[in-house]
Amino acid sequence: MSxxxxxxxxxxxxxxxxxxxxxxxGIEKSSVRTAGxxxxxxxxxxxxxEFRGLRRRVAAxxxxxxxxxxxxxxxxxxxxxxxxxFMGQRVVGExxxxxxxxxxxxxxxxxxxxxxxxxxxxxxxxxxNRIKSAVDNMAAAGER
Amino acid sequence: MLHMPLLRSPAEGxxxxxxxxxxxxxxxxxxxVLLTLFIVYRVSSANTxxxxxxxxxxxxxxxxxxxxxxxxxxxxxxxxxxxxxxxHGYDGFLYSIGxxxxxxxxxxxxxxxxxxxxxxxxxxxxxxxxxxxxxxxAAAISTLTITFVYMIAQMAGAGGLVAxxxxxxxxxxxxxxxxAVGIVMIIYVLLGxxxxxxxxxxIKAVLLMLCAALITVFLLGKFGYDFSHLLRDxxxxxxxxxxxxxxxxxxxxxxxxxxxxxxxxxxxxxxxGGLPHVLMRFxxxxxxxxARRSVVWAVWTMxxxxxxxLVIGFGAAAMVGTPTILDAPGSENSAAPLLxxxxxxxxxxxxxxxxxxxxxxxxxxxxxxxxxxSFAHDVYANMIRRGRAESHEVVRVARLTAVGIGVAxxxxxxxxxxxNIAFLVGLAFAFAASANLSTLLFSLFWKRFNTTxxxxxxxxGLISCLVLVVFSPVFSGASDSIFPHLDxxxxxxxxxxxxxxxxxxxxxxxxxxxxPASDDHERQAEMSVRSLTGIGVRTG
Numbered sequence: 001m002s003x004x005x006x007x008x009x010x011x012x013x014x015x016x017x018x019x020x021x022x023x024x025x026g027i028e029k030s031s032v033r034t035a036g037x038x039x040x041x042x043x044x045x046x047x048x049x050e051f052r053g054l055r056r057r058v059a060a061x062x063x064x065x066x067x068x069x070x071x072x073x074x075x076x077x078x079x080x081x082x083x084x085x086f087m088g089q090r091v092v093g094e095x096x097x098x099x100x101x102x103x104x105x106x107x108x109x110x111x112x113x114x115x116x117x118x119x120x121x122x123x124x125x126x127x128x129n130r131i132k133s134a135v136d137n138m139a140a141a142g143e144r
Numbered sequence: 145m146l147h148m149p150l151l152r153s154p155a156e157g158x159x160x161x162x163x164x165x166x167x168x169x170x171x172x173x174x175x176x177v178l179l180t181l182f183i184v185y186r187v188s189s190a191n192t193x194x195x196x197x198x199x200x201x202x203x204x205x206x207x208x209x210x211x212x213x214x215x216x217x218x219x220x221x222x223x224x225x226x227x228x229x230x231x232h233g234y235d236g237f238l239y240s241i242g243x244x245x246x247x248x249x250x251x252x253x254x255x256x257x258x259x260x261x262x263x264x265x266x267x268x269x270x271x272x273x274x275x276x277x278x279x280x281x282a283a284a285i286s287t288l289t290i291t292f293v294y295m296i297a298q299m300a301g302a303g304g305l306v307a308x309x310x311x312x313x314x315x316x317x318x319x320x321x322x323x324a325v326g327i328v329m330i331i332y333v334l335l336g337x338x339x340x341x342x343x344x345x346x347i348k349a350v351l352l353m354l355c356a357a358l359i360t361v362f363l364l365g366k367f368g369y370d371f372s373h374l375l376r377d378x379x380x381x382x383x384x385x386x387x388x389x390x391x392x393x394x395x396x397x398x399x400x401x402x403x404x405x406x407x408x409x410x411x412x413x414x415x416x417g418g419l420p421h422v423l424m425r426f427x428x429x430x431x432x433x434x435a436r437r438s439v440v441w442a443v444w445t446m447x448x449x450x451x452x453x454l455v456i457g458f459g460a461a462a463m464v465g466t467p468t469i470l471d472a473p474g475s476e477n478s479a480a481p482l483l484x485x486x487x488x489x490x491x492x493x494x495x496x497x498x499x500x501x502x503x504x505x506x507x508x509x510x511x512x513x514x515x516x517x518s519f520a521h522d523v524y525a526n527m528i529r530r531g532r533a534e535s536h537e538v539v540r541v542a543r544l545t546a547v548g549i550g551v552a553x554x555x556x557x558x559x560x561x562x563x564n565i566a567f568l569v570g571l572a573f574a575f576a577a578s579a580n581l582s583t584l585l586f587s588l589f590w591k592r593f594n595t596t597x598x599x600x601x602x603x604x605g606l607i608s609c610l611v612l613v614v615f616s617p618v619f620s621g622a623s624d625s626i627f628p629h630l631d632x633x634x635x636x637x638x639x640x641x642x643x644x645x646x647x648x649x650x651x652x653x654x655x656x657x658x659x660p661a662s663d664d665h666e667r668q669a670e671m672s673v674r675s676l677t678g679i680g681v682r683t684g
Contacts (some may be wrong), residue, residue, distance in 0.1 A: 042666060042670040043665060043666060045673045046673050052679070066249065073413055076241070078172045078406070080234075080405075081391070081402040081555065088389065089232075092372065093375075094389060098234055098389070102237055102238075105241045105245055106447050106451065108452070109247070109443060110443065110447055113251060113443045114441075116251060125433065131679070132678065133639060
């Protein structure tokens with residue numbers, strides 16, 4: 001069994017696979033489709049302005065964020081390995097720099113998590129849903 | 145030493161653990177097993193592959209998030225990290241930070257895309273736009289290797305726990321307990337599939353969190369909610385004194401140990417994104433949004449949990465004293481149970497002991513399910529039957545595989561009982577980071593990436609890891625090696641991550657340019673669109 005799923009667009013009522021031609025995002029040119037291929041035309045979707053915008057914005061969030069937390073973690077680990085005395089400096093009572101930096105890793109992890117969820121829910125999810133429902137409508141129109 | 149038949153502290157002849165302890169432990173553990181078996185029976189799996197492998201995607205983000213932390217918080221991280229902090233201080237804490245930070249890779253790069261492009265296994269994602277059979281074979285080999293290494297580490301730990309908590313010291317007795325744990329685990333997997341296994345994880349994770357939080361609050365209360373006071377007492381009861389408050393006790397000995405520590409840190413932070421049993425959890429939720437929520441819940445619960453282990457670890461040093469911990473059977477691993485007994489008596493000890501057993505049981509069940517899913521779905525259904533197998537046939541193969549893997553893990557667990565296998569967990573992470581992470585990321589984000597690149601990446605990572613470990617001090621040349629009298633340790637580090645992870649990324653890139661460019665643009669576009677929007681993804 002292929003891992004390509006049965007498209008949700010062609011539910012139980014769809015007896016004629018391949019009928020639905022989606023022209024997404026105003027792109028009229030329907031690219032070559034193999035016979036029996038069902039589901040939306042992914043290449044058209046991929047070329048659409050809206051999808052490319054989504055991909056750009058998501059990449060612009062996740063890659064710098066990944067670089068940021070990896071660098072911060074790496075810096076922490078390097079300091080732990082090579083500057084242990086720096087981490088051993090007391091700040092308050094027995095609490096030292098190392099302990100605060102360690103807690104700092106916890107805090108940054110939680111903050112990045114919260115920031116990503118906000119980004120996804122405010123920006124990425126609505127755009128993805130818009131693209132998805134546009135494709136759904138197109139498919140429904142094609143079936144009629 | 146894990147197999148030391150000491151239950152009483154030799155110096156004072158005073159009892160460390162109470163005589164009635166094992167009875168209470170066993171009763172509480174039996175209660176847990178009965179409760180979970182009942183639940184597994186109630187939710188028991190239908191015979192469709194979607195239900196058996198992915199619980200029809202019916203779990204919520206919260207449920208799956210708790211189950212994720214349950215899968216991830218093995219006995220090694222509960223007893224092991226608390227013990228490492230009690231004995232080595234700050235260096236133990238470094239472990240937990242790597243384990244936690246690593247989840248950001250899953251959150252930002254993997255979880256949602258994984259949910260959107262696969263159905264049951266990691267092989268689904270890797271083979272999405274590649275040639276099916278060779279890539280699935282590679283994915284299955286890597287999944288089986290990693291889960292097996294991880295599983296042996298868990299099962300071997302069980303022997304030490306049995307000695308400590310159930311007061312069983314003869315080898316055949318421990319073997320019997322390991323076998324019993326294995327059999328219960330097989331029943332969970334056979335009967336419950338993913339649904340049952342997930343519920344076992346949820347129950348166990350909730351108990352573990354409650355228990356850790358309870359001990360932490362008790363402990364802080366004893367020191368007047370003054371963490372500084374607790375730390376001072378810890379330094380007074382640890383032979384390393386004030387050195388335990390800063391890094392270096394365990395890893396700071398020389399440049400080599402420092403490099404080894406860097407290598408381990410790298411493997412920890414990059415390994416979580418490639419652990420097959422963690423990845424498979426993302427299929428148990430209905431959509432990408434819930435997959436994201438799962439990781440968020442997992443991050444929250446684990447942050448709290450690892451902060452608790454920090455307090456518990458230093459608290460154990462402060463209240464029990466490091467020398468006493470090291471003298472107890474199970475040495476480092478006994479820190480949390482000894483502390484529990486000191487502050488909560490036999491009952492709390494029983495609860496901690498039962499939870500430790502439950503942890504091994506649940507984690508091994510999750511691993512077995514993952515391995516059997518990979519074999520049944522990737523190897524049997526897609527390679528042998530070329531995608532023409534009936535759903536119930538696949539489930540039957542998965543169940544047979546689960547029994548086989550279960551029996552193998554029982555035998556393996558008995559064979560390595562008492563050996564020093566702590567390095568195995570770190571090794572499993574190195575394998576995951578080398579073989580899986582590079583290929584997953586390339587597959588999801590690099591359009592040019594192709595079948596040749598995937599195969600080079602997976603095999604390059606796996607083989608370099610394996611070779612480096614065989615020629616490391618883990619195998620020979622040191623007093624604690626597997627072959628202490630031989631010396632063919634050409635590679636000085638115990639964890640191969642720092643070398644093998646770059647090798648696998650490099651192999652993936654070189655292989656991609658060496659192989660023919662993929663011309664399946666439709667499939668590439670489908671993967672790119674689906675991974676980001678979820679268009680065309682079946683729910684459940």
